[in-house]
Amino acid sequence: MRDVAALARVSLKTVSRVVNREPGVSPALTARVERAAHQLDFVPDLTASSLRRADRQSATIGLLLKNIANPFSASLYRAVEDVARARGVVAFAGSLDEDADRERDLAGLFAARRVDGLIVVPAGKDQSYLQKEQQAGLPIVFVDRPPSFLDADAVLTDNREGARVGVRHLLRFGHRRVAYLGDLLTITTARERHDGYLDALAGARLTADPDLVRDDLHTSDEAESAALELMGGALPPTAIFASQNLVTIGAIRALRRLGLQHRVALVGFDDFLLADLLEPAVTVVAQDPATIGRVAAETLFRRLDGDRSPASTVIVPTRLIPRGTGEIPPPA
Amino acid sequence: MRDVAALARVSLKTVSRVVNREPGVSPALTARVERAAHQLDFVPDLTASSLRRADRQSATIGLLLKNIANPFSASLYRAVEDVARARGVVAFAGSLDEDADRERDLAGLFAARRVDGLIVVPAGKDQSYLQKEQQAGLPIVFVDRPPSFLDADAVLTDNREGARVGVRHLLRFGHRRVAYLGDLLTITTARERHDGYLDALAGARLTADPDLVRDDLHTSDEAESAALELMGGALPPTAIFASQNLVTIGAIRALRRLGLQHRVALVGFDDFLLADLLEPAVTVVAQDPATIGRVAAETLFRRLDGDRSPASTVIVPTRLIPRGTGEIPPPA
DNA sequence: TTGAAAGCGCTAACAA
DNA sequence: TTGTTAGCGCTTTCAA
Numbered sequence: 001m002r003d004v005a006a007l008a009r010v011s012l013k014t015v016s017r018v019v020n021r022e023p024g025v026s027p028a029l030t031a032r033v034e035r036a037a038h039q040l041d042f043v044p045d046l047t048a049s050s051l052r053r054a055d056r057q058s059a060t061i062g063l064l065l066k067n068i069a070n071p072f073s074a075s076l077y078r079a080v081e082d083v084a085r086a087r088g089v090v091a092f093a094g095s096l097d098e099d100a101d102r103e104r105d106l107a108g109l110f111a112a113r114r115v116d117g118l119i120v121v122p123a124g125k126d127q128s129y130l131q132k133e134q135q136a137g138l139p140i141v142f143v144d145r146p147p148s149f150l151d152a153d154a155v156l157t158d159n160r161e162g163a164r165v166g167v168r169h170l171l172r173f174g175h176r177r178v179a180y181l182g183d184l185l186t187i188t189t190a191r192e193r194h195d196g197y198l199d200a201l202a203g204a205r206l207t208a209d210p211d212l213v214r215d216d217l218h219t220s221d222e223a224e225s226a227a228l229e230l231m232g233g234a235l236p237p238t239a240i241f242a243s244q245n246l247v248t249i250g251a252i253r254a255l256r257r258l259g260l261q262h263r264v265a266l267v268g269f270d271d272f273l274l275a276d277l278l279e280p281a282v283t284v285v286a287q288d289p290a291t292i293g294r295v296a297a298e299t300l301f302r303r304l305d306g307d308r309s310p311a312s313t314v315i316v317p318t319r320l321i322p323r324g325t326g327e328i329p330p331p332a
Numbered sequence: 333m334r335d336v337a338a339l340a341r342v343s344l345k346t347v348s349r350v351v352n353r354e355p356g357v358s359p360a361l362t363a364r365v366e367r368a369a370h371q372l373d374f375v376p377d378l379t380a381s382s383l384r385r386a387d388r389q390s391a392t393i394g395l396l397l398k399n400i401a402n403p404f405s406a407s408l409y410r411a412v413e414d415v416a417r418a419r420g421v422v423a424f425a426g427s428l429d430e431d432a433d434r435e436r437d438l439a440g441l442f443a444a445r446r447v448d449g450l451i452v453v454p455a456g457k458d459q460s461y462l463q464k465e466q467q468a469g470l471p472i473v474f475v476d477r478p479p480s481f482l483d484a485d486a487v488l489t490d491n492r493e494g495a496r497v498g499v500r501h502l503l504r505f506g507h508r509r510v511a512y513l514g515d516l517l518t519i520t521t522a523r524e525r526h527d528g529y530l531d532a533l534a535g536a537r538l539t540a541d542p543d544l545v546r547d548d549l550h551t552s553d554e555a556e557s558a559a560l561e562l563m564g565g566a567l568p569p570t571a572i573f574a575s576q577n578l579v580t581i582g583a584i585r586a587l588r589r590l591g592l593q594h595r596v597a598l599v600g601f602d603d604f605l606l607a608d609l610l611e612p613a614v615t616v617v618a619q620d621p622a623t624i625g626r627v628a629a630e631t632l633f634r635r636l637d638g639d640r641s642p643a644s645t646v647i648v649p650t651r652l653i654p655r656g657t658g659e660i661p662p663p664a
Numbered sequence: 665t666t667g668a669a670a671g672c673g674c675t676a677a678c679a680a
Numbered sequence: 681t682t683g684t685t686a687g688c689g690c691t692t693t694c695a696a
Contacts, residue, residue, distance in 0.1 A: 001673060011683045016675060024681060041464040046444040047379040047390070048673035052688045058379065060424075060445065069410035071403065071605075078401035081427060090424050090441055092392075095413060109422050112378040113392065132373040252609060273604070277584060279611040333689060343667045348691065356665060380689035384672045 001042065008036035019044050050114065061300065062110030063093040064103060064120045071273065072289050076143065079293025080119060087301065100124025111138070117300045119143055139303035141296045145188045146313070154313045155296040157287045159189045162318035163196025163243065166267040166285040169320055170239040171204045175265060175330045179212040179230050179237035181223055181251055183244045193243040193269055212237050223250025231258055238330040239265035245272050248282065265328040276323055283326025286319045333374065340368035351376050382446065393632065394442030395425040396435060396452045403605065404621050408475065411625025412451060419633065432456025443470065449632045451475055471635035473628045477520045478645070486645045487628040489619045491521045494650030495528025495575065498599040498617040501652055502571040503536045507597060507662050511544040511562050511569035513555055513583055515576045525575040525601055544569050555582025563590055570662040571597035577604050580614065597660040608655055615658025618651045
C-alpha cells in the first residue's frame with residue numbers, strides 16, 4: 001500500500017480511501033491510485049485491515065462439523081457458504097469425528113484466527129469452554145445438537161418427533177413387532193430418536209420388547225450384524241426403524257443377505273443419495289441440512305449485525321418420504 | 333497480551349516468548365506468565381502474529397472446489413484437512429460451480445486473507461491471473477484439472493486411461509454398439525474421457541457411431557433424457573459408458589424406466605455411494621479423491637517447506653470395479 | 665535472561 | 681478534499 005501511495009504520489013490514507021471506496025476522493029486522484037494499484041498488482045491485506053479497523057471484523061467464520069466428508073456435513077457447509085458468500089465472508093471448516101478434544105482444539109484455532117463467528121455441531125458433552133469467547137462478543141450458533149452448559153442459539157432437527165412419525169408410519173400398516181436400531185446413546189440426537197420410538201409405541205399402547213432394541217451402533221457393519229442377530233431371534237421383528245444413515249444401510253444389507261428385503265418393513269432416519277433407486281426404494285424420515293445450514297448462518301449474521309435478543313432455538317421439521325420399504329405390511 | 337504482561341509484571345516480549353515457547357525464559361517467569369495468561373483467558377492473535385512475523389505465515393490455506401456439497405469435493409477437502417491438521421494449519425473452502433468469475437473472486441478473497449497456499453480445482457479456462465500471486469511466493473497446487481497458462485504443480489486423475497479401461501471392459505464382453513454419455517466438453521476431464529472412449533473403440537478397430545455419442549450432459553435429468561432418446565433410436569446401443577456420476581445415475585433411471593437395466597450393460601466413470609447396493613450393482617471406474625487430496629496437500633506443504641524444484645504433475649490411477657452392470661453381455 | 669524500541673500493513677481520529 | 685499521526689497485537693532487533 002505504501003508503494004502504491006508512492007507511485008501515485010499521494011498519502012497512504014488516500015490509497016486506503018480509494019481501496020475501501022470511501023467517499024470524498026477526487027476522481028483524478030482515484031484514477032491515479034487505481035492505476036498505481038493495478039500496476040503493482042496490489043492486493044489489500046485484509047488481516048492487517050481487520051487488526052486496525054474499529055469493528056475488528058475479519059469477514060471470516062468458522063464451522064465445526066462432524067465430518068466434512070459425510071453428506072450431511074457437506075450440505076450444511078454449502079448452505080452456510082451460500083449465505084456467507086453474499087456478504088463476502090469466507091468460512092473455515094474442520095471435522096471433529098465425535099472427538100471432544102478436537103472440538104476444543106479447533107475452536108481455539110479458529111478463535112486465534114479471530115473469526116467473526118462460529119457455527120458448531122458439537123462433539124463433546126460440555127461447551128462451557130466457549131463461554132469466555134462468547135462473552136468477549138463471539139457469536140456462536142449450534143447446529144444439530146444443542147449446547148451443554150452454555151446459553152446460545154441453536155438450530156436443531158426435530159429428532160424425537162421425526163422418529164415418532166417414522167415408527168407410527170410402520171405401526172399404521174399393522175406392525176406390532178418393530179425393532180429399533182440406534183446410534184451411540186452418548187449422542188443427544190440418538191437418544192432423542194430412541195425416545196421418539198418409545199413415544200410411538202406408547203401411542204399405540206405397546207411396550208418395547210428389549211430384544212428388539214439395539215443401541216450404540218455406530219457403523220454400517222455393526223448395524224448389519226445387529227440386524228442379522230435380531231432377525232435370527234426366536235420372535236423376529238416384522239419391521240425395523242433405523243435411527244441413522246449408516247445404520248439404515250447396514251439393515252438393508254442384512255435384510256438382503258437374508259432375502260427378506262421385500263418382507264420386512266424398514267424406515268430410516270435421515271435421507272441418503274439413491275435411496276429411491278434401491279430395490280425396494282427406502283422410506284425415510286428426511287432431515288433438511290440445507291435449511292438447517294441456511295438458518296444457522298442467517299442467525300449468526302443477525303447476531304453479527306447487532307441482534308442482542310435472548311438465545312433462540314429453531315426446530316427444523318423432518319419429512320416422511322414413503323418410497324417402498326416403509327409400506328410393506330406385516331405377514332398375514 | 334499487554335494485559336498479561338502487566339499482570340505478570342514482565343515485559344511484552346517475555347509474554348511473547350512464553351506463548352511461543354521460545355527458549356531462554358526462567359522457569360519462575362514462565363510460570364508467572366502462564367498463570368496470568370490463564371487468568372485473563374488470553375488467546376494469542378494469530379493474525380497479528382503473522383503480520384509481524386518474518387515468514388509471514390498464517391497457518392491457513394485455501395481450497396477452491398467444484399461444489400463442497402458433492403462427495404468428490406467433500407472427500408478431497410477431508411483428505412487435505414487431515415494433512416493440514418498435523419501441522420496446525422486450517423483451511424478455507426469455497427465452491428465454484430463451474431464459474432470462472434467465482435474462481436477469480438474467491439482466489440482474490442483468499443489471497444487478501446493471506447493464505448499460505450492454494451489448492452485449486454479450476455473452473456475457468458485460464459489461470460494466468462494467478463501468476464502474480466505465484467511469483468510473489470504463493471504455492472498453488474491444481475487438482476483434478478490442470479492449470480491453463482500457468483506453470484504449477486498438479487494432481488490429476490488418469491481420465492483418458494480410465495475411460496479407455498472402462499470401455500474396453502465392455503468391448504471384451506462382446507459389445508460393439510457402446511454409447512457414450514459425456515459431460516460439458518468445456519470441462520477438460522470430460523474431453524479426456526471422451527478421448528479415452530474413442531481410444532478404446534479404435535483399439536478394437538471400431539469407429540464411433542455419432543448417433544451413440546452424446547456430450548454436454550451436465551445434470552442427471554439431461555443424462556436421463558439423452559439415454560431415453562438413445563435407447564429409442566433405430567439401432568440402440570447394447571452398452572453405455574457414462575462419463576460422470578450424475579450422468580451414470582441418469583442412465584440408470586432411463587434404463588429402469590425402459591425395464592432394460594438387466595439387458596443393457598453400463599459402466600460409469602467415478603464411483604458413488606451405494607453403487608453396490610443397486611440392482612444390478614453398478615460397475616464403475618473409480619477415482620480416488622482421498623489419495624488425490626492427500627497428495628495435493630503434501631505437495632503444497634513441500635513447497636511451503638522450501639521445495640523449489642520444477643512444477644510436478646502426479647497422475648493418480650483409476651480402478652475398475654466390476655459389480656454387475658458392466659458384465660452384462662450383448663443380446664445373442 | 666530480560667526488556668525497550670521499532671514497525672508489519674492497515675485504519676481512526678484529527679488537522680490542514 | 682487530502683494528509684499526518686498514532687496505534688491495532690504482535691515479533692524483530694538490539695541493548696542491558
